[in-house]
Amino acid sequence: MAEPLIGRLVVIGLGLIGGSLGVALKAAGGCREVIGVARREGTGQQAVELGICNRATTSLEDVLAELEAGDVIFVAVPTLAVESVLGEMKGRLPAGVTVTDGASVKGSVVEAARAVWGEVPDFLVPGHPIAGSEKSGVTAAREDLYRDHRIILTPLDNTAEAHLQRVRAMWQAVGAEVLDMPVGEHDEVLAATSHLPHVIAYGLVDTLAHDSENENIFRYAAGGFRDFTRIASSDPVMWRDIMLANRDAILEAIDLYRGNLDTLRSAIDRGDGEYLMGVFTRAKAARDHFTKILAKKAYSEIMQAQEVTFIAQPGDTVSGTLRVPGDKSMSHRSIMLGSLAEGVTEVEGFLEGEDALATLQAFRDMGVVIEGPVDGRVVIHGVGMHGLQAPPGPLYVGNSGTSMRLLAGLLAGQEFDVTLTGDESLSKRPMNRVATPLRQMGAVIETGPEGRPPLQIKGGQPLKGIDYELPMASAQVKSCVLLAGLYAEGETSTLEPASTRDHTERMLAGFGYEVQRDGARASLRSGGSLRATKIDVPADISSATFFMVAAAIAPGSDVILEHVGINPTRDGAINILRQMGADIELDNRREVGGEPVADIRVRYAPLKGIQIPEDQVPLAIDEFPAIFVAAACAEGETVLTGAEELRVKESDRIQAMADGLKILGVNAEPTADGIVIHGAGEGAVFGGGTVDSLGDHRIAMSFAVASLRAGDTIRILNCANVATSFPNFADLAKRAGLKLQVA
Numbered sequence: 001m002a003e004p005l006i007g008r009l010v011v012i013g014l015g016l017i018g019g020s021l022g023v024a025l026k027a028a029g030g031c032r033e034v035i036g037v038a039r040r041e042g043t044g045q046q047a048v049e050l051g052i053c054n055r056a057t058t059s060l061e062d063v064l065a066e067l068e069a070g071d072v073i074f075v076a077v078p079t080l081a082v083e084s085v086l087g088e089m090k091g092r093l094p095a096g097v098t099v100t101d102g103a104s105v106k107g108s109v110v111e112a113a114r115a116v117w118g119e120v121p122d123f124l125v126p127g128h129p130i131a132g133s134e135k136s137g138v139t140a141a142r143e144d145l146y147r148d149h150r151i152i153l154t155p156l157d158n159t160a161e162a163h164l165q166r167v168r169a170m171w172q173a174v175g176a177e178v179l180d181m182p183v184g185e186h187d188e189v190l191a192a193t194s195h196l197p198h199v200i201a202y203g204l205v206d207t208l209a210h211d212s213e214n215e216n217i218f219r220y221a222a223g224g225f226r227d228f229t230r231i232a233s234s235d236p237v238m239w240r241d242i243m244l245a246n247r248d249a250i251l252e253a254i255d256l257y258r259g260n261l262d263t264l265r266s267a268i269d270r271g272d273g274e275y276l277m278g279v280f281t282r283a284k285a286a287r288d289h290f291t292k293i294l295a296k297k298a299y300s301e302i303m304q305a306q307e308v309t310f311i312a313q314p315g316d317t318v319s320g321t322l323r324v325p326g327d328k329s330m331s332h333r334s335i336m337l338g339s340l341a342e343g344v345t346e347v348e349g350f351l352e353g354e355d356a357l358a359t360l361q362a363f364r365d366m367g368v369v370i371e372g373p374v375d376g377r378v379v380i381h382g383v384g385m386h387g388l389q390a391p392p393g394p395l396y397v398g399n400s401g402t403s404m405r406l407l408a409g410l411l412a413g414q415e416f417d418v419t420l421t422g423d424e425s426l427s428k429r430p431m432n433r434v435a436t437p438l439r440q441m442g443a444v445i446e447t448g449p450e451g452r453p454p455l456q457i458k459g460g461q462p463l464k465g466i467d468y469e470l471p472m473a474s475a476q477v478k479s480c481v482l483l484a485g486l487y488a489e490g491e492t493s494t495l496e497p498a499s500t501r502d503h504t505e506r507m508l509a510g511f512g513y514e515v516q517r518d519g520a521r522a523s524l525r526s527g528g529s530l531r532a533t534k535i536d537v538p539a540d541i542s543s544a545t546f547f548m549v550a551a552a553i554a555p556g557s558d559v560i561l562e563h564v565g566i567n568p569t570r571d572g573a574i575n576i577l578r579q580m581g582a583d584i585e586l587d588n589r590r591e592v593g594g595e596p597v598a599d600i601r602v603r604y605a606p607l608k609g610i611q612i613p614e615d616q617v618p619l620a621i622d623e624f625p626a627i628f629v630a631a632a633c634a635e636g637e638t639v640l641t642g643a644e645e646l647r648v649k650e651s652d653r654i655q656a657m658a659d660g661l662k663i664l665g666v667n668a669e670p671t672a673d674g675i676v677i678h679g680a681g682e683g684a685v686f687g688g689g690t691v692d693s694l695g696d697h698r699i700a701m702s703f704a705v706a707s708l709r710a711g712d713t714i715r716i717l718n719c720a721n722v723a724t725s726f727p728n729f730a731d732l733a734k735r736a737g738l739k740l741q742v743a
């Protein structure tokens with residue numbers, strides 16, 4: 001058996017916190033022996049009987065005399081008793097013994113150590129397990145209390161590394177995750193997240209229990225009362241100590257809460273339902289998010305959950321009638337324009353993917369009341385062109401380039417400062433393409449190094465309209481400039497080198513805002529207003545393309561994709577696939593809220609390689625990863641040029657697809673602005689293998705589709721971001737006939 005991590009563990013205070021560490025470390029074989037120290041003899045005996053410690057005593061002095069280097073003392077007594085316990089140790093601790101604790105307030109432990117030793121000794125590692133229950137006492141101790149929970153250590157500058165490592169290893173041995181934090185930060189965070197809820201719960205139960213008119217309250221109290229007040233059953237001594245020990249931080253948290261409660265009170269008093277909806281929808285969104293985190297139990301699981309792998313077994317055909325989720329571009333814009341409109345905008349078909357939700361959250365953070373999404377339905381209570389408020393902190397938009405670039409334009413015209421940040425992939429993407437025209441309009445914007453995020457936008461800057469000739473075909477840049485133009489003096493116009501998606505222009509018109517369009521030029525004047533409207537977001541053609549390609553490459557396939565947006569600035573994939581010989585039929589064409597929509601039927605037909613016309617590139621810009629898979633199945637060579645923009649998407653899509661296709665045995669040669677793919681033709685199959693999607697949703701879904709023509713399993717790594725644009729992809733893919741597993 002391996003050497004235990006530490007020598008002996010001495011647990012002072014055999015309650016829930018101390019007892020649980022004893023029993024868990026003993027079970028994990030993490031120490032030679034657990035010695036319990038309790039004030040009362042009976043407690044010690046009980047702890048031995050319960051298997052919490054090997055032996056127990058009431059005399060700390062005796063135990064200290066037998067300790068040696070490598071042993072650890074865990075002080076698990078109520079916060080205000082820590083000082084006297086440390087006092088008992090003074091002058092009696094053998095060299096090399098580590099002392100740590102589990103008190104919920106760290107500032108007071110550090111002070112107690114100073115009071116005892118004059119300075120905080122280097123063997124003391126203050127710590128706090130973020131675990132517990134309303135139960136207390138030795139019988140509440142549980143072997144699994146710390147598994148998948150976090151332990152915060154608050155070492156000081158002089159804390160010795162060896163002692164720190166020992167404490168860290170001890171907690172890890174019982175399945176906990178250990179993080180470090182400065183003392184002050186710990187106490188502030190805990191005041192808000194733990195100490196304040198306890199004050200409120202104790203206070204609420206006491207209020208109701210003392211109110212004679214409320215004598216029936218407990219008889220009729222239901223789930224809400226029970227859930228909300230569970231923690232009022234916690235150990236009163238422990239919580240009294242915590243309140244006294246963390247006084248300043250708790251007072252600050254109480255004041256903040258009291259202010260909010262007063263505001264809620266007056267909203268209820270004056271019948272301000274709108275205000276209440278704002279608070280409740282924001283709180284619900286935050287709590288729903290937290291519920292998801294809780295469901296994953298531990299931070300480690302969340303991190304692992306990020307590592308989603310698709311395992312695609314070779315499959316043969318796809319069939320059925322499918323409706324893919326709502327259009328991502330329109331979903332973003334519906335929130336932005338709905339928020340700035342006057343009145344209430346109702347959206348149906350909203351994409352509940354992470355990207356569009358990031359935009360939704362950003363507007364909630366800026367004070368907009370947004371109900372939903374529930375089954376694709378969102379209700380936005382517009383605040384008018386000048387009604388946004390400064391967000392409480394930076395706006396984090398995750399993986400979403402559209403959120404960042406469009407918001408940059410909109411926010412450049414506001415009165416407040418704001419910072420936009422994103423995830424690792426977004427933080428590598430170019431932002432000068434929006435910062436440059438915005439600066440020309442008078443905006444004050446700072447980017448990170450090399451024009452990357454974060455974007456810091458200064459408020460209160462007067463903007464003036466410009467006539468901007470876009471250096472690249474980008475709907476995001478065009479939209480950014482036009483949205484800034486809503487706040488700029490005079491006229492703002494954009495001239496694009498090739499036609500790009502025009503949802504911003506169409507939707508502005510749908511909200512009653514005049515936009516002039518003349519070929520490649522779009523212009524608008526500031527000073528107008530947006531009128532709330534109803535928006536029916538059609539299914540996203542970019543998501544539909546994965547199934548169009550699936551049916552086009554898998555012999556015998558026949559799928560119908562319902563209610564897909566076929567805006568002429570988005571239909572490049574249909575045109576390109578048709579040119580390659582795909583059998584695509586558009587049925588039931590109609591117009592919905594200013595956007596053309598159709599049901600798309602695709603039946604298998606052999607494909608041939610083509611030279612992709614450059615004018616189709618911006619019209620199919622997001623569809624190329626899937627089109628490359630079609631090209632790999634086509635007879636002969638497919639050549640793409642003029643598509644350098646693909647190199648700055650969520651990944652370098654030219655390189656990522658070429659690398660993955662090569663692994664599957666496809667002859668694919670990247671070029672500076674495109675790719676040359678030598679298709680294997682009808683009947684040929686790819687090999688299997690492991691490909692990396694690099695966290696790019698569309699690369700992941702494209703290789704899943706490729707499995708239809710593979711001879712062996714394709715494993716696709718890093719697929720979590722599929723949730724940014726197509727959260728139910730795996731379910732729909734399986735329903736259509738793909739043999740896809742998510743691991």
Ligand code: S3P
Nearest residue numbers: 329402473474475476477621622
């Ligand atoms: C989008 C525009 C395109 C596209 C992106 C969405 C939009 O980006 O790739 O997925 O909603 O305006 P570019 O403007 O960078 O081409």
